Amino acid sequence: MIIGTKTRYTLDLEDVMCFPDNNHIPAAPPAPDERWVIVTEVLSNPAPRPGGLGFVVKDKSGDRFPVVFATPTAARDVRRYKPGRLICLVNGSLADFRPQLGYFVRNKASAYMFMLPCNLAMLNRLAARLRAQSDAGEFGQCCNVCKAHTALRSCGCRTRYCGTECQRTDWNNGHSRECKVIKALIVWNRTEWW
Missing domain, CATH: 2.40.50.140 (Nucleic acid-binding proteins)
Structure with a gap:
């Protein structure tokens, strides 16, 4: 498995060596x-x-x-x-x-x-979203709401926001339920498994 970076999401939850069934x-x-x-x-x-x-x-x-x-x-x-x-x-x-x-x-x-605090479907959905953000060049670089490039990190899961208004909007739209899960996915993305 290729180890991810701050700006590249490479985690594959289907990899049976790292995430075995x-x-x-x-x-x-x-x-x-x-x-x-x-x-x-x-x-x-x-x-x-x-x-x-x-x-x-x-x-x-x-x-x-x-x-x-x-x-x-x-x-x-x-x-x-x-x-x-x-x-x-x-x-x-x-x-x-x-x-x-x-x-x-x-x-x-x-x-x-x-x-x-999620089920398998939500975990897979969030991983797919992070992968799509990475493929679009937005992962770790853009505001999660308005997609503007920003250096600010305003959340425990390292999600980026351009300001408090975008952060509040995202939090109210469900990020409060996703934050801990995204944090785990980002840690796994940067883990050297083997």
Whole structure:
């Protein structure tokens, strides 16, 4: 995968080496310079599962399987994961839940997993929008609203705005729901995966 820059968006969420589905999980643990993220959408509310509390999730290929929190504070840890949100497992490896495979979360630190407040469709839609902005020469260079070239960055996700009026307009038009997701996509765009 080609690493993106401040002005070039190259991330491909369909790359099974960086964003594997359940059928492409590496069998061996990652080497120190390797990483991957298993992106799963929560389909159910938390429920007791063997080994802890968990959810039924689906990956980008539509496979359904459990993700079980086996942390000491599992009851508290699962509260923020609602159906329609994403659980992103960093360097996850499969666990045997008999009769199916799934994932254990033994450490809730962001180095191992994190949540994105969107579903798979929204993640793909935002990634496509960033790619289109990059192809048009606007990514990281133009105001997200009026498309004027600007050096200002006015948002936590590094989205550019030419001023407060454009930022307020974009925020009210949905950027408030997208900001954290775009930030993750931009970080992934600049990550050296292998």
